[in-house]
Amino acid sequence: MNVEFEGSRSERLIRVAHSISLANILTLSRLFITPVLIYCILKDMYAISGILVVTAVLTDWLDGIIARKTNDVTKHGELLDPAVDKIFTISVLVAFVEKNIISSFVIFLVITREMIVTWLRSVMVNKGVVIPASFYGKVKTTFQLLSIFLLSINFTDLGILVLWLSIIIAYYSGFDYFKIFLKKRVWE
Secondary structure (H helix, E strand, O other), X not given: OHHHHHHHHHHHHHHHHHHOOHHHHHHHHHHHHHHHHHHHHHOOOHHHHHHHHHHHHHHHHHHHHHHHHXXXXXXXXXXXXXXXXXXXHHHHHHHHHHOOOOOHHHHHHHHHHHHHHHHHHHHXXXXXXXXXXXXXXXXXXXXXXXXXXXXXXXXXXXXXXXHHHHHHHHHHHHHHHHHHHHHHOOOO
């Protein structure tokens, strides 16, 4: 009887594993990379930190390409990817706060912008207005990831400069979302 129970449990696990797409596996891999990257940053393992950041960036790039090429774009994946991106970005930036490389005020600015834009987009989606990621939002993400890479390989001055540029671009793109929010009158 115990063998049957294990067999049925194994079958369920296999079914679950088969139902998770490659794109979502790549997305989830960033969650597993994040604590390892934080450890490497805190222990001044610059080469490994750089490799892990590049790996995370590649998985972020590939998951969307694979989902589109395999026609496996799902609501689950569309929600999972930005959530994992935010967890990755904020968690890694907090590691730099712990090392006294950046200020906690930077984290405040990043989180505030992300929460406001997430709220604006959620309200718009609930009213039937779907706003894809803006060009400036993608530029912001590129600069954020570049700054994380530079900071992780100990190019702190340049990394901090690029991080501040990403924050300026982030607020500019956030203002674009707010203009759409007002123009579409979704609060009514």
